[in-house]
Amino acid sequence: MLKKLYLVPLDEQSRGISDWLGAKLMGVFQLKVNSGLVAKMPEEAYNPSRDAYFSSVILNKLQFLKASEDEFLVAITDEDLFTPTTDYLYSSSDKLAGVAIVSTQRLKPEYYGLPQSTEVLRSRTMKKVVHEIGHILGLENCEDSNCIMHSSKEVSDIDIQSDRFCQRCKVVLTIPSKVSKY
Numbered sequence: 001m002l003k004k005l006y007l008v009p010l011d012e013q014s015r016g017i018s019d020w021l022g023a024k025l026m027g028v029f030q031l032k033v034n035s036g037l038v039a040k041m042p043e044e045a046y047n048p049s050r051d052a053y054f055s056s057v058i059l060n061k062l063q064f065l066k067a068s069e070d071e072f073l074v075a076i077t078d079e080d081l082f083t084p085t086t087d088y089l090y091s092s093s094d095k096l097a098g099v100a101i102v103s104t105q106r107l108k109p110e111y112y113g114l115p116q117s118t119e120v121l122r123s124r125t126m127k128k129v130v131h132e133i134g135h136i137l138g139l140e141n142c143e144d145s146n147c148i149m150h151s152s153k154e155v156s157d158i159d160i161q162s163d164r165f166c167q168r169c170k171v172v173l174t175i176p177s178k179v180s181k182y
């Protein structure tokens, strides 16, 4: 049976890209993609002095939306994310809980004063979502700067990254024991 992936927009702005991702992702993973869930950003994750949301608190909340261990959940938000040790992050995941969060805030060209581009935003968001699903499926960050599992610090890193797994990561992904271990 195919594992089920829920794509959950956490705000109105993220709905469009979430629907687009749902359609795209089915071609990447052997997953059944569902976009019927509705959720909101947990208020308790908000830090007013940073004007951002603590990613771990969000991930903790998200796992309760899943009905079973066989399901994965990736939430999309337009709000900024942080952890106590980082100023910001594009995305984060909890492998054991099977959940991930991706923020489009800093993936948008207009965040950097550049012209708006749906194409650029979609490409970057897709890469971050696939990267986090890779983590949920058991992959670590990869040394290969061209691999989708390479850790990106700047948006320019995401742009030069391919949208594929390198051979090494692909092998790990196809070992059933690794995948079902989650």
Ligand SMILES: [Zn+2]
Pocket (backbone or CB within 6 Å): 131, 135, 140, 141, 149, 150, 151
């Ligand atoms: Zn990573």
Ligand SMILES: [Zn+2]
Pocket (backbone or CB within 6 Å): 142, 143, 144, 147, 148, 149, 150, 165, 166, 167, 168, 169, 170
């Ligand atoms: Zn790799």
